[in-house]
Amino acid sequence: MASTSLLIAVSVAVLVVSEAAPLTTTTTPECHSHAEATCHNTTTVFTVCMSDGKVYHNACSIMHALCDDHNLRPDYHSSNPACPHAVTRPTTTPLPVTHFETLLYPAIEHGIDDRLAASRDKGVAPKDALPIFSVQDHNHKHYVRNPDCWAADLDLTCISPWNSNGHTRKAGTLVSPRHAVWARHYNIPVNSTLRFVARDGTVVDRRITATRYVDAHGGSGFYGRDNVVGVLDRDVPASISYAKVMPHTLLTMHPPPNVHLPVMSTDFEEKALVTDFFLYSNRSISLRSPYTSSPRHDYYEPKITGDSGNPSFFIIDDELVLLFTFTSGGAGGGTNFIYHYDDINRIMTQLGGGYQLTEVDLSRFLGEGEVLPRIVG
Ligand SMILES: *[C@@H]1O[C@H](CO)[C@@H](O)[C@H](O)[C@H]1NC(C)=O
Ligand SMILES: *[C@@H]1O[C@H](CO)[C@@H](O)[C@H](O)[C@H]1NC(C)=O
Ligand SMILES: *[C@@H]1O[C@H](CO)[C@@H](O)[C@H](O)[C@H]1NC(C)=O
DSSP, rough: OHHHHHHHHHHHHHHHHHHGGGGGSSOOOHHHHHHHHHHHHOOOOEEEEETTOOOOSSSSHHHHHHHHHOOOOOOOOOOOOSSSSSSOOOSSSSOOOOOHHHHHHHHHHHHHHHHHHHHTTTTOOHHHSSBSSSEEEETEEEEEEOOOSSSTTTTOTTTTOETTTTTSSOOOOEESEEEEEOOOOOOHHHHHHEEEETTTTOOOEEEEEEEEEETTTSSOOOOOOOOEEEEESSSSOOTTTTOOEEEOOOOEEOTTTTTOEEEEOOOOOBBEEEEEEEEEETTTTEEOOTTTTTTGGGGOBBBBBTOOEEEEEEEEEEEEEEEEEEEEEEEEEOOOOOGGHHHHHHHHHHHSSOOOBBOOOOOOGSOOOOOSSSSOO
């Protein structure tokens, strides 16, 4: 419980700091009015200390303070006892790794690390291995996939590179042939076009006909419920895939500190970025920056304003398994899909189309007679 609220506080602060970044180009009065418009519905209460030495308790006061001092940053090393420190694993003694974990963790590691190694062996510089597309001409609907992308052999067609509302921003990821998800705080309105690109470059545009917020009655803030489900005017063809999700019974995933699982995320430029998984628990999910000594670090970038709504995946058995879409910046964090699994399925039924979420099958990591655990790590 304590660790959950701390995580929320830390992530909200990071979100606020990163989302406020473009305000540096506006005047101070404009900045305050933008802050007012953005934050007045955000009621989450938390405690975070900032570099000005002050203690803040809500996103609004931080956004206003940022208007006056763009260099304000969270301070996790403050000596003030009222200030929370960086998130730490709640138990200091790691639990023994189960048989299931000894099989699952390497599968998740190989899904990305082997591809990065193969890309380096081919002599592709990391910066050239990041872009998913070598050509993205949104106006002329001309897209060419980058053969040098480290993830080029994966089916990435569930990831939308463009929509008619936010253009390259806001993203959108298919979870069925008819349903897509994105971020509530960066919503894409009804009647917008969501674009997908088949592996051969064929463009598939679909109109969003209805949307619903996840946990719509759970409160006015978006944190912990930063998901929108949208239904399209018709199914995408089989040339466009959709992402699976983690098994809904696997409620908490919190690998031991020495286990660094890689995650693939996209950003608004459609780069295939690599970040380390930290944990998901309850509503929250967060990533952490790879060690600078790790080869993954060459494929890492902090998430910035405009990346919100972009998806993050485990790659298991060559398949994309959607974990969340970005709410907060830095290494990145957001709302754990699995927490809202039933709600998302209910919304998919309400919106129509005849589909539900599809869980990744992890049964091959279970031994004889073992059942899927509810908590991992
Ligand atoms: C924010 O609150 C106002 C009124 O309090 C409401 O009209 C508006 O729809 C809310 N916006 C969101 C994104 O929830
Ligand atoms: C969407 O477009 C349809 C057809 O043009 C129109 O009737 C409807 O009012 C639009 N909905 C919204 C929310 O703009
Ligand atoms: C999840 O977090 C919320 C908000 O902190 C809390 O009220 C709720 O009890 C938690 N649920 C579980 C199952 O831990």
